[in-house]
Amino acid sequence: MEELMEILEDLRPDVDFEEEKALIDGGILDSFDIISLIAELNEAFDIEIKPSELVPKNFNSAEAIWALVDRLQNE
Numbered sequence: 141m142e143e144l145m146e147i148l149e150d151l152r153p154d155v156d157f158e159e160e161k162a163l164i165d166g167g168i169l170d171s172f173d174i175i176s177l178i179a180e181l182n183e184a185f186d187i188e189i190k191p192s193e194l195v196p197k198n199f200n201s202a203e204a205i206w207a208l209v210d211r212l213q214n215e
Contacts, residue, residue: 141206143184144205144206144209145158147184151176152169157202158202165196165197175192177205181205185212187212
């Protein structure tokens, strides 16, 4: 989770990822942010985030993103 937080903070240092729970629904992360984030996650965690995973519930919070990463690493 620590590595994920570093990636998120590098991506958007202006966002409090520990507290924010509506990253997508609140319009905090835009499509460019998501594309950049997916590339970083795929490389850092050796996973492949498929288009079917690109739904708001997977990206609305750091916890949701971590749950996605964890699930994909264990598949």
